[in-house]
Amino acid sequence: MLSALEGSQAVARAVGLCRPGVVAAYPITPQTHIVENISKLVADGQLQCELVSVESEFSAASVALGAAAAGTRAYTASSSQGILLMGEVLYNISGLRVPMVLTCANRALGAPLNIWNDQQDSMAVRDAGWIQLYCADNQEAVDTTIQAFRIAEHTEVPVMVCVDGFVLTHTLEPIDLPTQEQVDRFLPPYRFDRALDSRNPLSLGTCVDPLFFTESRHSQHKALLRSMQEIVAADSDYAGIIGRSCGGVLSVVGPAEAEIAILAMGSVCSTLQEGMQIFSQERVVKLIKLRAYRPFPFLALREVLQGVRELVVLERAVAPGSGGIVGMEVRSLATTMNSPPRIHNYAVGLGGRDVPIEIYPRLIEAVTCATEPVWFEIFDVEVERLPIEDR
């Protein structure tokens, strides 16, 4: 049944349906509404869980880690500076191979201080060993959150669900929340084989010297690569029970044979999708919605890039001094193709700059007129506001 829910409220309700035993969080905009809504569920007796209101994001991640390691389903959420403050713990959680779920309400990183949406925060921890799934709308945020618990628990790799701050978290949309019975059928009770238990004492987090560290990293890398199958399986099982799919690791909107493609992650996909419908076009274009950024779906992406001549990689973050982040990985993938597309890499919508629907025809025009592939540009920068040397 559809109900009008704010993105954060929908995510909170989805988390509640997954029956976490411990939720730990620290307030930060734009994540706060998620935690507030979970707190309300607990206060109203609709969710039996230990809510730990910690003194920092660092402790939020640590508390969730402790709980998950002790055999209880754990959840936390954060944004921006909070994700960075968690950074050390995030690497630790994945290295310990402890499953848990974190919602990242994507927000820019300071300085300058900015509370609005881009994806610099989750990009900053892209190599922390977490699965990263990006949501195009709030229905996907709900469905991905529920799937994330199963993916994490099957693979023993933690999952970060990336939901664009404000654009999604603070927007009301008609949402179909699955029933508790459906979620219970999809998601079995939490089980962690190496759980801390005084009846079966184990040591977790021991010191590993050069003799075995390499192998430990290798296993972690393989586990992330293997999780690709679980991401797809969870999505299809979810579709079987609840009747909706999120597209596995990636999905394509538009004709498969299109020679122009735009690759994007997160809510900008919804904007582009609508743009494709509104603006009548002479050119055939397809949109590649990258849902799994970690693991990076090399094979699936190469498959959908076959026959593409012009590819726009659109992203919401910058690697200063280098350029695009996603773009760089797509470029390295393209080197393995027989006839790779020309790749135009743009950042857009940094720090909450509005990404209007007109971005779609402007992008198409830019790449079809380009004589050279665009290595990297910030598409919506207004250079005339800047001193000459910065233009």
Place this chain on the structure above:
Amino acid sequence: MTIINDAAVDVEIRKAVLRSKLKERHGVEKSFPRRRKEEPALAELRERQPAFRGLEAGHRACQGCGEALGARLVAEAAGPDVILTNATGCLEIFTSPWPQSAWRVPWIHSLFENSAAIAAGIEAAMKHQGKATKVIAQGGDGGTFDIGFQALSGMLERMHNVLYVCYDNEAYMNTGIQRSGSTPHAASTTTSPAGQERMGKRHLKKDLLSIIASHHIPYAASASVAYPRDLRRKVRRAMEVEGPTFLQVHCPCPLGWGHDGAVTIEVARLAVQTGLFPVVEFERGEVAGVMPLRNPQSVTEYLKRQNRFRHLFSNDPRAREEREHLQALADRNIEKFNLRGEGMDPLDSEGADTVRRGGLVA
């Protein structure tokens, strides 16, 4: 069932006498340290030698390591139904070189500064699972006084049912003896070296226990590895409490302090007997018990045994000044906690309750 025997009556009489003395001293009725409740006979004491060893022998600590001894005593007294967390540091490193582990109880190490937060998460999980397993967080002084302080304060404030044990060896020993917030004034470390211009650490040892006590937690105490019976009693006392408790265990580090590994206990005992390390108990922020010093020693006796204070015995006039300064700090502790007591002798490591050595006690 209460068994009344002569020994018990004797203890009751002694308690009554001491209670009146305490009242005389403080002007009000003071809650009585629980230690006095138990005064078992020698044979009975031997009976009660702990049979469970949470931290097994064969780990890689240095000879005479105070922290290893402290952790072993804590794990013994706590028993098997516990989950331990460990901050990064010596204890974590020497007990868990993969694929070995010296721990016979569930144990987790995550990071340097989150031992208390990991413990809080485990405790929340235990609560959710309906289990009574006690959670013990462990850290060195660096992980407790300095980098892990925020997580510790948060855990205490939220009243998690966690016992936090700080093994205080007064510097970052694992990384090579750098000064911490716990390093005593004038001690020479690799980052507060004594030299032409400096007489070691310029700042004071942080009064952590008072800060912890100010969280008004049910129980916070200091202890020393030189007094194992007192330490074990405090662990058991903390284990009984529902809520956050804290133990600061003074542990000499032969390497960092510059003394022979064979005199660890002697050095630790002098730290207490000089008043430099007061052994005290707080309940809900109020002093609830102290280990009295019948015959306080001069701090010189303590300082001269350790190379970290060697520069305080040079001809430099500042050396004498710093020694006097340290003596004044010790005197201040004695006065503040009223340590110059006439109470019972501290039950120290000499005598019946010495720690049994060797392999696993069957």
